[in-house]
Amino acid sequence: MLQRMPVFRTIEAHKEEIAATLAEVVPGVERTLMVELLADAFVESFTGSVRDGNLNGLIEWVDRMCDVHAETPGVATFFSRVCPAFESYLANHGYDQAYCAPLRALDGPIHEAAEKPRRAARTSDGKLNLVDAAINSMLVRLDGADPLTAEHSRAVAAWCSRLARRLTLSDEMVSFVARCGMIHDIGKVTTPTHILHAPRQLTDEEWAFMRDHTVQGDLIVRADPSLLQFAPMVRGHHERLDGRGYPDKIGGDEIALATRIVTVADCFNAMIGRRPYRPPMSPARALEQLDKNKGTQFDPDVAAAMHDVVREIEAAKAEPATDA
Ligand SMILES: [Fe+2]
Ligand SMILES: [Fe+2]
DSSP: OOOOOOHHHHHHTTTTHHHHHHHSSSSSGOOOOOHHOOOOOOOOHHHHHHHHHHHHHHHHHHHHHHTTTTSTHHHHHHHHHHHHHHHHHHTTTTTGGGGHHHHHHHHHHOOOOOOOOSOOOOTOOOOOOOHHHHHHHHHHHHHHHHHHHHHHHHHHHHHHHHHHHHHTTTTHHHHHHHHHHHHGGGGGGGSSSSHOOOOOOOOOOHHHHHHHHHHHHHHHHHHHHGGGGGGHHHHHHOOOTSSSSSOOOOOGGSHHHHHHHHHHHHHHHHSOOTTBBBOOOOHHHHHHHHHTTTTTTBBBHHHOOOOOOOOHHHHHHHHHOOOO
16 A cells, blocks of 8 residues: 555646646557547546555556457557656656656556557457446455445345336446446445444444445545446435435435435345344335435435335236246
8 A cells, every 4th residue: 555645636637638648658640549548547547546545456457458458559558658658747847756656666567467468359349348347346346345245236236227227217327327236335345344244333433434435435436447437326325315415415416316226226225134233124114214215315216116126026926937
């Protein structure tokens, strides 16, 4: 872990200009739009990684980019040259020298990733697979930190997908919302296990730690440029329609529909699941709780959709099996 640095805002204000300069490490003909996009994403991710004091996510991301874009001209060249170029740009433009240490630490692993021989693994939808790979690596992390939260996350993803279908969202939105559900609690990798599994109500101080998983999750997700689109949902899944949630106390339309779906799926799954300090609720009782709190905590349309989803599942269970 590197020491956290209070200097990131300096770069933050000039990210586009820096990225444009960095893209120039690639000779003209190979400087494609993809190289420019990767330069933007690199600067974005670098600032986040330095702020959080953790460079590993950035190294993993570069490795994945080199795999996915193995056939794209300029990508390997960009990554093999970017760190020294970044460092000399910062030195020549009067930036804080504290950025140099992380760039030097990154140079070796990133250069190695860029030079690694790659088999071009072309897929029909490389972008989707890239997001899936990133989400998968988040789940592996969660499984390692707390298998129960990982299990909960998979279940929430399934509820999200059912709710999104019931709300007749597009296929693209259904899969977006399901992925949000999959990583909504990723910030819990930073929550001490004795707090996650406390067999009692939490103290105020413990609650502060627990609530912080939303902010930590936001930071973790933002450190991976292919997951940026999920960050607001990860941060906002404990917000409430009436503005009394956390961490930002936003409310109403400020909370995106995808987030409102995750919130209902999350709370419903938590209510019907086992908790260290109480037995599971029946689905009927959990639906009552959704109703009691719709309009204040939960989106009423999403709560209504959960009734339909549960009814469908129960109807399917009641149907006699037709195959042997
Ligand atoms: Fe959560
Ligand atoms: Fe959750």
